Amino acid sequence: MAKTDTKAKGLDRHGLTDEQLRQIFRNMLLQRQLDNRGFQLNRQGKVPFALGSEGHEALQAGAAMAFNRGKDILAPYYRDLGLALGIGLTPYEIMLSIFARVDDHNGGRQFPNHYSSKAAGLMSFSSILAAHIPHAVGAAYAQKYRGETGRAVLVTCGDGTTSEGEWHESMNFAAIHKLPLVMLVENNEWAISTPLSKQMANPEIWKRAEGYGMPGKRFNGFDPIETYANVKEALDRARTGGGPTLLEGMCYRFLAHSTDDNDMTYRTKEIVAEARKHDPVPNFQAVLVDSGVMSDADVDAMKKDVLRETNEATDKAEAVPYPQASDLYTNLYEGAWQPWQ
Numbered sequence: 001m002a003k004t005d006t007k008a009k010g011l012d013r014h015g016l017t018d019e020q021l022r023q024i025f026r027n028m029l030l031q032r033q034l035d036n037r038g039f040q041l042n043r044q045g046k047v048p049f050a051l052g053s054e055g056h057e058a059l060q061a062g063a064a065m066a067f068n069r070g071k072d073i074l075a076p077y078y079r080d081l082g083l084a085l086g087i088g089l090t091p092y093e094i095m096l097s098i099f100a101r102v103d104d105h106n107g108g109r110q111f112p113n114h115y116s117s118k119a120a121g122l123m124s125f126s127s128i129l130a131a132h133i134p135h136a137v138g139a140a141y142a143q144k145y146r147g148e149t150g151r152a153v154l155v156t157c158g159d160g161t162t163s164e165g166e167w168h169e170s171m172n173f174a175a176i177h178k179l180p181l182v183m184l185v186e187n188n189e190w191a192i193s194t195p196l197s198k199q200m201a202n203p204e205i206w207k208r209a210e211g212y213g214m215p216g217k218r219f220n221g222f223d224p225i226e227t228y229a230n231v232k233e234a235l236d237r238a239r240t241g242g243g244p245t246l247l248e249g250m251c252y253r254f255l256a257h258s259t260d261d262n263d264m265t266y267r268t269k270e271i272v273a274e275a276r277k278h279d280p281v282p283n284f285q286a287v288l289v290d291s292g293v294m295s296d297a298d299v300d301a302m303k304k305d306v307l308r309e310t311n312e313a314t315d316k317a318e319a320v321p322y323p324q325a326s327d328l329y330t331n332l333y334e335g336a337w338q339p340w341q
Contacts, residue, residue: 011225011287011291011293012225013225014225014228014229014232016065016225016228018293020065021225021288021293022288022293022294022298022302023065024061024062024065024224024225024228024284025061025224025284025285025288025294025302026302026306027057027060027061027064027082027085027086028057028058028061028082028224028280028281028284029281029302029303029306030082030085030091030306030309030310031053031054031056031057031060031061031081031082031085032054032057032281033306033307033310034081034085034091034094034095034310035052035053035054035081035255037095037098037310037314038050038051038052038098038112038259039052039255039259041098041099041314042259043259046099046318047098047099047100047112049111049112049258049259049260050098050112050113050258050259051078051079051081051112051113051257051258051259052079052253052254052255052256052258053079053080053081053082054253054254054255055188055251055252055253055254055255055275055279055280056079056080056082056186056188056221056251056253057082057224057280057281058221058222058223058224058227058251058280058281058284059082059186059221059222059224059227059249059251059280060080060081060082060083060086060186061082061086061224061227062223062224062225062226062227062228062231063083063086063154063156063184063227063228063231063249064082064083064085064086064087065086065224065228065232066228066231066232066235067083067086067087067154067235068150068151068152068235068239069087069088069120069121070121071121071150071151072121072151072152072153072154072235073121073123073136073139073140073151073152073153073154074087074120074121074122074123074153074154074155074156075123075125075132075133075135075136075139075153075154075155075156076115076122076123076125076132076155076156077125077132077156077157077158077161077186078111078113078114078125078127079113079158079186079188079253080113080115080156081094081113083156084115084120084122087120087121087122088117088119088120089115089117089120089122090313091309091310091313092312092313092316092317093105093115093117094115094313095313095314095316095317095318096108096317096320097110097112097113097114097115098112098113098317099317099318099320100112100322100323101317101320101321101322101323102320102321102322102323102324102327103320105117106124107323107327107330107331108322108323109323109327109331110124111127114126114127123135123136123139129157129158129160129161129164130157130161130164130165130166130167130170131166132155133155133157133161133166133167133170133183134166134169134170136153136155136170136181137153137155137170137173137174137179137181139153140152140153140174140179140180140181140238140244141173141177141179143179143180144177144178144179144180149239149240149241150239150240151180151239152180152181152182152235152238152239153179153180153181153182153238154181154182154184154231154235155181155182155183155184156183156184156185156186157183157184157185157186158185158186158187158188158191159185159186159187159188159189159190159191159196159199159205160190160191160192160194160199161185161191162185162200162205162208163191163199163200170183171183171208171212171214171244171246172212174212174214174243174244175212175213175214175243175244176213178241178242178243178244179238179243179244180238180239180241180243180244181238181244181245182231182234182235182238182244182245182247183244183245183246183247184231184247184249185205185206185246185247185248185249186221186249186251187205187221187248187249187250187251188251188252188253189252189253190253190257190263190267192257192261193257193261193263193265193266195266204218204248205218205246205248206218206246206247206248208246209245209246212246214243214244214245214246215234215237215245215246216245216246216247216248217230217234217245217246217247217248218247218248218249218250219247219248219249219250220249220250221249221250221251222250222251222252222278222280222283223280223284224280224284227249230247230249231247234247251280252275252278254272254275254276254279285299
């Protein structure tokens, strides 16, 4: 498992300002707070389902900082709360998704964490593993076909998705056509209950890049600055005609796969406790305080502000009504909604 060593080496900013570093940390805090809120609401019986991204905070906040708002396209997967926040979605929009309310971008029709926003460049997706990746490749192909420059597609997935045929087909097509695409694999070591050792003979996913004919790299996804540097380098290459890159960010999934999963049936509390030693949130907090980017008082104030924003978003979203039952038949087919017509 990768370990956070930014503190030991000293703070290498990779061009990030103090304000950007604070934005990254706030994103990480907000991810964790919203994660906890989703699980709390599920246990209270207010929402039927919730997903968590604990352990992915640094990877997603760092990657989001490299995203070019207004130009790039993000094709995320269902554990990408931090990326959605980082490219512009608000906690209120996140809570509308969790509560499945009518004002949600998807009209309350999608699973929680299945965000979409045309304004933010956030593509819609489904829970079917790898189904969104051909769509991302298609978007990158459209950019190249139109002769567009200065923009790229960032597509993400978990390690389990790389075992799907659509993933391989998409990587091959992107490499052949030298598309402006970055494939970011968030390797948290578990495909629901399947460990890496039972998924693939060679668990180093990034090494597959050579077979497709594209650059590949593995990095420490517990370090948001290292994540930012690697994702930015790959996106810059894609934006300037250098073609696709396969990135593998190493992290860990601290929570169960979802509120419907009991992870103690396939791993022990001791395994999770050992992984928690590398928790990116307190580790990055220590880095920022030790380097003088934030004080302890700054951290406390930010945590209180994140809790306030989460509470306000929760109350506001919960007060929004559900969609009307008649909306079930809208946005399905062009023209008449009746499937038999």
